[in-house]
Amino acid sequence: MREYRAYIVGMIDNHRFVRVKEFLSDYPDDAAALNAAKQLTNKHDAEVWDCGRLVARLSPDGEVMSPELAPSLVIAAQSCSDEKSILQESS
Secondary structure (H helix, E strand, O other): OOOEEEEEEEEEOOEEEEEOOOOOOOOOOHHHHHHHHHHHOOOOEEEEEEOOEEEEEEOOOOOEEOOOOOHHHHHHHHHHHHHHHHHHHHO
């Protein structure tokens, strides 16, 4: 199961990244999560994450940047997958 999160990028309330609490986490795929995140980009960039994987960064002008995974993000994603497996086995 995917765990999407969205963050507003820019200085808001003295924070560089602000998590969007209202953003649902259980979108069926990246495309659905990105489509939902487009409404967050009226003044600032927004990033969409699936666990430790950066899905994409969206800008107010409609540009979508989807970088390759950095080694540190791969480790974070593997760590998240391991935690999910442990939780499923103990259920």
